[in-house]
Amino acid sequence: MAPEIPKEQWAQVFEKTGGPIEYKKIPVQKPGPDEVLINIKYTGVCHTDLHALKGDWPLETKLPLVGGHEGAGVVVAKGDLVDSIEIGDHAGVKWLNGSCLACDFCMQADEPLCPNPLLSGYTVDGSFQQYCIAKAAHVAHIPKECPLDGVAPVLCAGITVYKGLKESGAKPGETVAIVGAGGGLGSLAQQYAKAMGLKVIAIDTGDDKKKMCEELGAHAYIDFAKSKDVVKDVQNATEGGLGPHAVLLVAVSEKPFQQAAEYVRPRGTVVAIGLPAGAFLKAPVFGTVVKMITIKGSYVGNRKDTKEAIEFYRRGLIKAPYKIAGLSELQSVFDKMEKGDITGRYVLDTSK
Ligand code: NAD
Ligand code: ZN
Ligand code: ZN
Numbered sequence: 169m170a171p172e173i174p175k176e177q178w179a180q181v182f183e184k185t186g187g188p189i190e191y192k193k194i195p196v197q198k199p200g201p202d203e204v205l206i207n208i209k210y211t212g213v214c215h216t217d218l219h220a221l222k223g224d225w226p227l228e229t230k231l232p233l234v235g236g237h238e239g240a241g242v243v244v245a246k247g248d249l250v251d252s253i254e255i256g257d258h259a260g261v262k263w264l265n266g267s268c269l270a271c272d273f274c275m276q277a278d279e280p281l282c283p284n285p286l287l288s289g290y291t292v293d294g295s296f297q298q299y300c301i302a303k304a305a306h307v308a309h310i311p312k313e314c315p316l317d318g319v320a321p322v323l324c325a326g327i328t329v330y331k332g333l334k335e336s337g338a339k340p341g342e343t344v345a346i347v348g349a350g351g352g353l354g355s356l357a358q359q360y361a362k363a364m365g366l367k368v369i370a371i372d373t374g375d376d377k378k379k380m381c382e383e384l385g386a387h388a389y390i391d392f393a394k395s396k397d398v399v400k401d402v403q404n405a406t407e408g409g410l411g412p413h414a415v416l417l418v419a420v421s422e423k424p425f426q427q428a429a430e431y432v433r434p435r436g437t438v439v440a441i442g443l444p445a446g447a448f449l450k451a452p453v454f455g456t457v458v459k460m461i462t463i464k465g466s467y468v469g470n471r472k473d474t475k476e477a478i479e480f481y482r483r484g485l486i487k488a489p490y491k492i493a494g495l496s497e498l499q500s501v502f503d504k505m506e507k508g509d510i511t512g513r514y515v516l517d518t519s520k
Contacts (some may be wrong), residue, residue, distance in 0.1 A: 169346065170255060171244045173205070178518070179297035180498045183232045185223035190303055191496045194234075196231050196299045201247035204304050206259050211295040212238030212321040212490070213501050213514045214352060215420055215445070216263070218352035220290050224445035229290050237263040237275030237288035238323040238515075239295025240316040243307075244498060250304040258316065260308030260323040260478075261288050261295045263468050269305060277470045279306075296498060298518045305482040308474050311482050321490055321513040322481045324468070328441060329357035329416065330477040333364060336414035337435045337462075340365030348442055349386065350377025352513040354391055357416055360477075363485040371398070371424070376511045380489060392424070402431040411436060417442040420508075422447035422471040434467065436457040439466050488512055493520030 349370030
């Protein structure tokens with residue numbers, strides 16, 4: 169029997185860039201022919217959601233907007249053309265809500281590069297609501313044995329860092345520096361790196377984050393606010409002082425994007441993932457050339473990366489800590505995030 173779908177639901181909405189965000193009732197939408205309607209049970213809060221609210225990036229959001237793109241829930245309705253997923257299946261709303269599936273990039277499964285993407289919680293309404301629409305071709309398929317609160321952060325943070333680690337080319341036994349290791353992406357990156365056989369140098373600040381990184385198995389923790397010379401400290405934490413084979417930049421400030429090329433090992437790779445407002449990457453030309461460094465960006469992941477990242481979670485390899493709050497408490501989560509006070513991830517329960 170088809171589940172009963174209410175006409176109205178709770179959501180977090182903002183009418184203009186900069187806010188305020190308002191917790192209120194809005195209508196439940198009907199899915200189009202190639203779409204599904206997902207009853208979101210839990211949704212992670214990514215720093216991207218805060219960038220969207222603040223208007224940090226040179227890309228406009230839809231307004232009014234329901235943010236959120238780490239939504240895990242149950243399919244409750246689907247369009248006539250959908251045969252890849254059934255009502256009752258567990259599914260996830262991720263950043264890439266939809267893409268054209270016909271351009272050169274989509275054809276080669278590089279759909280995050282599609283020139284006409286639909287972005288959840290940015291250009292289309294996302295998962296900070298109880299019922300969310302997504303294109304059936306792109307929703308994440310979540311095995312029933314995965315708890316929906318725990319798997320929610322995998323839907324953006326997990327997929328993104330898993331893809332970033334693959335893009336880094338780092339091999340088992342090698343060392344990766346994770347910059348912003350104490351945050352949402354950073355905590356998951358440490359778990360994926362460990363599962364992939366990499367050694368981790370965690371870089372962030374504060375004792376709470378230090379404790380978490382140590383519990384997650386980091387080989388070394390460097391507090392960027394206490395260190396007198398981050399570049400030296402990172403190099404000294406590696407064998408022979410040569411520097412890490414790869415650097416994953418998931419921080420939300422510009423400075424580390426200016427330092428990574430200095431401490432990465434010769435032949436190493438710097439992967440930029442974090443998106444601080446107005447920031448630039450900087451690297452000395454001399455050092456980049458004579459050390460043969462690669463500097464690249466990495467942007468979410470495709471459908472296969474999604475499936476693989478969830479499979480790591482299903483196998484019990486990804487145990488990053490998260491705290492649960494109610495959907496109604498989103499503003500207070502943003503306040504903590506703004507101050508850098510969140511260790512790991514916040515996941516919102518949409519029933520509260
Ligand atoms: P978060 O707020 O949970 O974590 C950011 C961490 O960076 C914090 O722990 C903070 O203390 C740390 N940090 C700040 N300055 C630092 C410095 N100088 N050195 C080391 N660490 C520092 O944020 P999040 O949700 O993990 O997102 C991180 C960034 O990644 C955001 O900019 C987000 O928009 C971006 N993002 C990018 C992609 C992508 O596809 N490229 C996907 C998701 C998120
Ligand atoms: Zn995100
Ligand atoms: Zn496309």
